[in-house]
Amino acid sequence: MGRRSDHTRDELEQLIIGAGHTLLAEVGYHRFSAREVAKRIGYSVGTIYNVFDSLDDLMLAINGRTFLIWAETIARSLQNAGLDRIALLVASYFDFATSNRNLWMAIYDHRLPAGVPLPDRYARQRGVLTDILRGEIAAVLPEDRRDLAPALARSLLATVHGHCVFALNGTFALLDERDPHGAALARVREALAAAGAHIAV
Amino acid sequence: MGRRSDHTRDELEQLIIGAGHTLLAEVGYHRFSAREVAKRIGYSVGTIYNVFDSLDDLMLAINGRTFLIWAETIARSLQNAGLDRIALLVASYFDFATSNRNLWMAIYDHRLPAGVPLPDRYARQRGVLTDILRGEIAAVLPEDRRDLAPALARSLLATVHGHCVFALNGTFALLDERDPHGAALARVREALAAAGAHIAV
DNA sequence: AGCATAAACTGAGCGGTGTTCAATAAAAAT
DNA sequence: ATTTTTATTGAACACCGCTCAGTTTATGCT
Structure with missing residues (x-):
């Protein structure tokens, strides 16, 4: 797909951090993954890496x-x-x-x-x-x-x-x-x- | 290949631990890998898992x-x-x-x-x-x-x-x-x- | 309205990981 | 000489971080 704009860039960033925070609390550092964060917010891996430089x-x-x-x-x-x-x-x-x-x-x-x-x-x-x-x-x-x-x-x-x-x-x-x-x-x-x-x- | 017996089971265990120790010292915990340990002692991954249950x-x-x-x-x-x-x-x-x-x-x-x-x-x-x-x-x-x-x-x-x-x-x-x-x-x-x-x- | 540009988003692909296990080769026992 | 036991392999599976050509949509311009 392309531009969806359900969220502004900042909102998306916060969304990722929020979902990441939840995932981290659930599974711990060494089972944490960008793919799972993406899945949870309904985006694909790539989007995570558009918003953040790296894991x-x-x-x-x-x-x-x-x-x-x-x-x-x-x-x-x-x-x-x-x-x-x-x-x-x-x-x-x-x-x-x-x-x-x-x-x-x-x-x-x-x-x-x-x-x-x-x-x-x-x-x-x-x-x-x-x-x-x-x-x-x-x-x-x-x-x-x-x-x-x-x-x-x-x-x-x-x-x-x-x-x-x-x-x-x-x-x-x-x-x-x-x-x-x-x-x-x-x-x-x-x-x-x-x-x-x-x-x- | 099959049985090589260059080492007894115990020797092999010590060999793996030794190479692992060296690798760990060099690259640190999060870059440590079983495959690299195997490579360094001239065995394949499988052998590591024959000697140790898991990483x-x-x-x-x-x-x-x-x-x-x-x-x-x-x-x-x-x-x-x-x-x-x-x-x-x-x-x-x-x-x-x-x-x-x-x-x-x-x-x-x-x-x-x-x-x-x-x-x-x-x-x-x-x-x-x-x-x-x-x-x-x-x-x-x-x-x-x-x-x-x-x-x-x-x-x-x-x-x-x-x-x-x-x-x-x-x-x-x-x-x-x-x-x-x-x-x-x-x-x-x-x-x-x-x-x-x-x-x- | 139509078109060009820009922005957002995707997901297959790369090279890695831990782990498994059927297949194989060599030694030991018969 | 033949069977059995044992040691070893490495392709295969499901995952990982990360990239980027390509697609889709919104926006700006005429």
Whole structure:
């Protein structure tokens, strides 16, 4: 066929990302395919490649959306948080990863060829989430140590991430760890305490 | 052709694992293929599948070998270690991962289908490495807290792992972190200090 | 209205993948 | 010498990412 124009270019892009997001959530990164996305929206493979340069490109768009949803989820749960906002952040991280297994893992399963840098757009979508973390960590640090916030936020993110990965990929099951979330929170508390943070517990 | 018997079954298995290991190191998980392994040892695809049930099976064998080499590397570097053995462990972790990027990442890139448990053989190969860690951590804990060692070892492994993943997958580059190894070591020291460990620094 | 241009969309085709299994060839046993 | 067992093959199947000549439709122009 030819021009159909049921959708504008932007709508089509969003349609693809949406269907891709759903497919990814259902089957996971390594069973994801452009052909299946096309089938689901009633277009042919070629159309996917007219809108996106490559599958890498599409994956970045889908993962970018996951990041936005993730940031939104965490922001919302922070709104009705108690005093211990840090504990809530850790819990949110685990919660999102666990209840969106495939989407969350795809973020880290997908990698660009060596040397290709992440596009700015994607970097910004990721930034939304890390900005929230940095803000919350800065808030619990004493004023004279606020400058530690960026580095500490990165490091604690990595700490929680490590526990979360091991929880989801079976490593912790192998090691008989039954409370990954608790362990992560304990490490975060120790690090914050060492930095002089004042946390309500 | 038919029976060639240049190799016994076991030799052939080791030949495949060896060539697979090399290929994996060269091209990484997502460009790894059974056909290429076969080509490199002068056999055809079918032979790979006579020796291994599936590619998952072969990947486990290869990753298992990586674990053994990793454990050996760490054990050797512990032999001529100074007083701060914990710092050396963290450094070794980063060092192995960085200088064996593809092999190390493949351990975590490869995942069995949901529900399929890791075979015992593989679990044991992994165990060698974690046993070393648990021993070293127990050694720096006061006697009356030695029982914390297993849980703490798991958690610190996850902590260092998280930092290492972010260092290798570009997340830390995105977040302007320039000393992942230093950050990981700082977190480990804080956690050990909180557990009452006595470390030579 | 008719026609030319531009845009959207297709899907067969290319070279790859994991996996299977009838056929085959050589060694071992009889 | 003949049968049996074993090791090995590679074409075939259904999938993959990706391309691009070709088709269809909408739009602009006279």
